[in-house]
Amino acid sequence: MSPPPTASALREQQAYVAAQAADARVNVELDTGDMTLNIGPQHPATHGTLRIACQLDGEQVISAEPLMGYMHRGYEKLCEVRTYPQCTTLINRIDWLGSFANEVPFILAAEQLMGVEAPPRAQWIRTILFELSRIANVSLFLGDMGVQVGALTPVFFAFRDRERVLNQIEEVTGGRFHPNFDRIGGLKDDIPRGWIAETHAVMAKMRGFCDEMEDLLMGNEIFQTRCRSVGVIPGDVALSYGLSGANLRASGVDWDLRRDANPGLAWDQVDWRVWTHPDGDSFARYWVRLQETREATKIVDQLLDGIPSGPIMAKVPRIIKVPAGEAYVSTENPLGEMGYYVVSKGGLGPFRVKIRTPSFSNISVVPWVMRGTYVPDIITILGSLYFILGDIDR
Amino acid sequence: MALVDKVKLPKPLSWLLNFGRARSLWVYQWGLACCAIEMGAAFGSPRYDVMRLGVIPFPASPRQADLVVISGTVTDKMAPVIRRLYEQMPEPKYVISMGSCANCGGPYWDSYSVTKGVDQVIPVDVYVPGCPPRPEALLEGIVLLQERIQREDMQERWRGEPIVVPTSAASSTRVPAAPGASGTAPTSAPATGTASAVPAGSAQA
Ligand code: SF4
Numbered sequence: 001m002s003p004p005p006t007a008s009a010l011r012e013q014q015a016y017v018a019a020q021a022a023d024a025r026v027n028v029e030l031d032t033g034d035m036t037l038n039i040g041p042q043h044p045a046t047h048g049t050l051r052i053a054c055q056l057d058g059e060q061v062i063s064a065e066p067l068m069g070y071m072h073r074g075y076e077k078l079c080e081v082r083t084y085p086q087c088t089t090l091i092n093r094i095d096w097l098g099s100f101a102n103e104v105p106f107i108l109a110a111e112q113l114m115g116v117e118a119p120p121r122a123q124w125i126r127t128i129l130f131e132l133s134r135i136a137n138v139s140l141f142l143g144d145m146g147v148q149v150g151a152l153t154p155v156f157f158a159f160r161d162r163e164r165v166l167n168q169i170e171e172v173t174g175g176r177f178h179p180n181f182d183r184i185g186g187l188k189d190d191i192p193r194g195w196i197a198e199t200h201a202v203m204a205k206m207r208g209f210c211d212e213m214e215d216l217l218m219g220n221e222i223f224q225t226r227c228r229s230v231g232v233i234p235g236d237v238a239l240s241y242g243l244s245g246a247n248l249r250a251s252g253v254d255w256d257l258r259r260d261a262n263p264g265l266a267w268d269q270v271d272w273r274v275w276t277h278p279d280g281d282s283f284a285r286y287w288v289r290l291q292e293t294r295e296a297t298k299i300v301d302q303l304l305d306g307i308p309s310g311p312i313m314a315k316v317p318r319i320i321k322v323p324a325g326e327a328y329v330s331t332e333n334p335l336g337e338m339g340y341y342v343v344s345k346g347g348l349g350p351f352r353v354k355i356r357t358p359s360f361s362n363i364s365v366v367p368w369v370m371r372g373t374y375v376p377d378i379i380t381i382l383g384s385l386y387f388i389l390g391d392i393d394r
Numbered sequence: 395m396a397l398v399d400k401v402k403l404p405k406p407l408s409w410l411l412n413f414g415r416a417r418s419l420w421v422y423q424w425g426l427a428c429c430a431i432e433m434g435a436a437f438g439s440p441r442y443d444v445m446r447l448g449v450i451p452f453p454a455s456p457r458q459a460d461l462v463v464i465s466g467t468v469t470d471k472m473a474p475v476i477r478r479l480y481e482q483m484p485e486p487k488y489v490i491s492m493g494s495c496a497n498c499g500g501p502y503w504d505s506y507s508v509t510k511g512v513d514q515v516i517p518v519d520v521y522v523p524g525c526p527p528r529p530e531a532l533l534e535g536i537v538l539l540q541e542r543i544q545r546e547d548m549q550e551r552w553r554g555e556p557i558v559v560p561t562s563a564a565s566s567t568r569v570p571a572a573p574g575a576s577g578t579a580p581t582s583a584p585a586t587g588t589a590s591a592v593p594a595g596s597a598q599a
Contacts, residue, residue, distance in 0.1 A: 041475055042424065042479065070475075073469065073505055156438065
């Protein structure tokens with residue numbers, strides 16, 4: 001499917017701006033005063049405990065300020081008092097929907113410091129699990145976005161089909177999420193027998209799920225009216241706010257770390273493409289994520305067919321000591337660029353870990369994008385930006 | 395509830411009232427962190443389907459709720475908010491603490507910003523151990539709570555010792571816990587002195 005024509009979107013956008021200007025005139029005449037609307041910290045649309053303080057003028061948002069810290073768990077400080085293998089236990093839980101994907105950049109940074117490289121088989125299985133967690137993560141968004149516009153059915157489909165992917169992850173790692181499966185120098189275990197055929201079947205089911213979402217939501221007129229030309233983020237603004245992941249690609253910027261800066265996983269071995277959308281509105285963000293989920297199922301299918309044989313673990317000492325040095329590795333996680341800056345002084349644990357999480361930057365655009373929108377659009381814009389609280393507050 | 399407090403109800407009547415209360419729990423979902431996703435799976439997914447137990451997961455406000463599931467990490471910044479929303483719930487109210495974090499701090503036991511257990515803020519009836527507990531474990535916790543409500547003497551204050559879900563439930567396989575299968579669970583003898591349940595065999599940690 002090709003991106004929808006932008007001319008109509010442009011027209012809609014102009015009509016939207018004109019309507020806002022007309023409203024502004026009415027507001028001046030009636031002289032509606034400011035009102036503060038507090039959303040959160042516990043609100044179904046904030047996916048957790050984000051709080052947003054909005055200044056309203058009538059139905060229009062004058063300013064919106066995200067207030068964070070309700071889920072701050074102190075990862076960076078805790079990592080300083082853990083050993084390297086213990087760190088992954090914590091790091092799993094930052095972006096709790098795509099947990100295996102969280103471990104990978106940290107492990108890669110530690111491997112880079114130690115000068116070990118995982119054997120090819122481990123790297124392929126890592127990439128497969130990475131993409132599986134992407135599917136498990138984003139499929140929930142695909143259903144949840146329906147709830148934000150008042151459609152309850154898609155989220156049940158999402159929960160149903162997500163279970164299949166979780167089953168596959170569980171069969172390999174033993175955990176539905178929070179697998180804690182990645183090790184410095186490889187993986188904990190090999191994949192079980194019969195897993196490859198099962199995963200092929202699940203991937204076919206997930207493609208069906210994507211088609212279903214396309215039928216249910218994207219063709220729906222209400223969904224289009226609520227999402228088209230709402231919350232438009234132009235490409236240059238997105239770049240200047242440090243957006244990453246699908247939010248950036250939905251603004252027309254062709255940027256994907258999996259392709260541009262492959263840190264040693266198997267993405268360059270398979271045939272896939274990066275999807276972008278020129279509009280930058282809520283609909284574009286949904287559309288890009290849907291295409292990416294489809295693309296991820298294709299990546300997994302191709303990787304499954306070509307897993308090389310060989311060992312699953314490189315030779316690493318039993319007690320892991322990382323030599324002094326610094327490393328920064330970032331990967332394209334389900335939500336965007338996630339990076340770990342690891343400073344080691346040669347001890348059993350890191351001296352300092354700085355975690356760059358995608359949602360923190362993605363949410364920083366909220367004051368910009370919310371200005372001038374209407375109250376019901378707050379929810380759809382927040383939903384389409386797709387953040388996870390643990391990822392914001394760390 | 396005033397009449398129930400003063401007058402000793404005849405047994406069939408109190409049994410009937412308890413039966414009704416136990417099978418129509420309106421639960422306010424307090425999703426805080428990772429456990430919220432497993433709670434969402436237990437409540438929203440057709441595979442686990444909590445409504446067959448008579449639990450209705452849709453109140454939009456704590457003022458309509460009988461039960462609150464605190465699932466996830468409670469931080470010091472969040473704790474006053476939890477207290478406040480708990481106080482807005484009408485009596486009789488019940489609390490399920492889901493996950494190691496809400497039970498005792500979990501993996502963040504030495505963090506500077508995490509409250510080590512939600513029971514420091516509000517009284518807890520059922521602890522569900524695990525990090526995260528499987529959806530079946532949460533269902534087991536709900537079944538235990540229902541048994542407890544069924545046995546309650548309505549005249550007394552019902553806040554006794556909290557229930558601890560046995561860890562065998564937390565690590566059960568993919569078969570959803572059938573409502574009748576928990577008859578063997580050790581509920582009749584509330585463990586004394588175990589106010590804060592330490593998740594001995596966390597399901598996935
Ligand atoms: S108990 Fe584990 S899964 Fe649950 S909120 Fe805490 S860290 Fe997350």
